[in-house]
Amino acid sequence: MLNEFFKRTKYITVSQESLRNAAEDSDVKPFIPNGMWIKCSKCKRALYKKDLDRNNKVCQYCGHHFRMNSKERLELIMDKDSFEEFDGNMESANPIAFKGYEEKIDTMSKKTGMKEAVITGKGTIGDMQTVICVMDSNFMMGSMGSVVGEKITRAVEKAIEMHLPLIIFTTSGGARMQEGIFSLMQMAKISAVLNKLNNEGLLYISVITDPTTGGVTASFAMLGDIILAEPNALIGFAGKRVIEQTIRQKLPDGFQSAEFLLHHGFVDSIVSRENLKNTLKNILFIHARNR
Template sequence: MLNNLFKKTKYITVSQQSLRKADEETKPSIPNGMWIKCDGCGKVLYKNDLEDSNQVCKQCGHHFRMDARERIKYIIDRNTFEEFDKKITSTNPLNFKGYEEKIKKMQNATELNEAVVTGKGTIFGEEVVICVMDSHFMMGSMGSVVGEKIARAVEMAIELKRPIVIFTTSGGARMQEGMFSLMQMAKVSAALGKLSEAGLLYITVLTDPTTGGVTASFAMLGDIILSEPGALIGFAGKRVIEQTIGEKLPEGFQRAEFLLEHGFIDSIVHRNDLKGTLKKILMIHDKNR
């Protein structure tokens, strides 16, 4: 009887694998991709909430980058958008190794043929031609097709006698096309010169980032130049400039707020106010024609 009181209890051994399995079964099941960290404030945001706020953080106002389709859906009235030149795609004029494969990869990833979407539609009933560049397609780099599509859109605006709005975002000229890429700066600028002669309005909306040859040409030729808050806008990168001039650049250099202070742009507009702001500008222009 007493022997039974002091008898060792037999313990059941549990494998580490069984413990891990039990732990996984008790964890809440959260699908991947539902949360995103804000680059502005570091808060973790619910992705659906971010989409409802037009990709703007409600905590700090940071503007996330939008793709071309998202932006058109937000800016252009429902069921009014008609796309131009949808099937134009890039060739490989310099026989740059791997370029064709990279283009196909980008087309599959973004469901776009190139780094800009062009077309016509209405903004609160005001008729416009619109071009929207997309940084998700080779960082919005400007190749022959990008320049051609924008130039054709400008020509269509002249033909239809409509104002044009261009949303810019770009890493600059597309290196795989060399001089052909640089020629697009002159081509688009020449087309915009004809638009100006026709007395039509050209509005640019600079988004993050707008750099290189796009900044050096049509991005800064707008009759009215707007920008989203915090957008990076410039030609060469900050580090390159500092190394060239041998000086430290001021804080916030090449951000929209710095450019507004120094007269390079006309206004910074919050994304949620942008459609209404464009409507007011278009109405004023239409009344004064």
């Protein structure tokens, strides 16, 4: 009998009626701000947003890498207060008079605080000088328009002029349809200037993040002297369904993942976000010592 008296109750049962009565009697309603919790798309757990941000947008349970915007990426990678932006005020025109394109660009600018889908500049990583370009999927899915191509081209030319290594973080849905052929021309333009960088013996590191598809994958994302990728990044050209319908074959699971491409020799290494800055610093240091 004494054992029963001191025994702890494992659960407390509360009826629905008592919960309704308590809610009706209380003048104070619970308030949970929107965006406080985020569900991980991989392990499906609820994550407290502030904890996720402190962990560089990596799920603490399964290691899933959430997408980062370009400013967050620069804060993660670059030494504090070392970044100097290039061509920050360059904006898109409407070369083929695509209806509603100016309004779309204006909406994206207000939403993201950016002029275009890439930020370029120079700075230091572990005190090692580098030119860096960071694409942003929040601005029209990082699509490659004329300004994106021009800003990256100018950044590569700056790297040649200053004799510095180059890092490009890619994320993109591919060419920007609102600019037609002008968008596709950026593939050739950037590839040509990267060839000049190579002829100068300068290092180009490509860091592929989720997602990188279309013309970006078909050109400068895959031209790096060293190609790194974040875990589980989607990397490809066309969509899986389009490819299967074209070749009339079933494709293997995960064939457009960073891990699949690493296994088949298209990527040199997969680097988690917590190790990315040190990895880049070490590569830049080794390159500087052997020049």
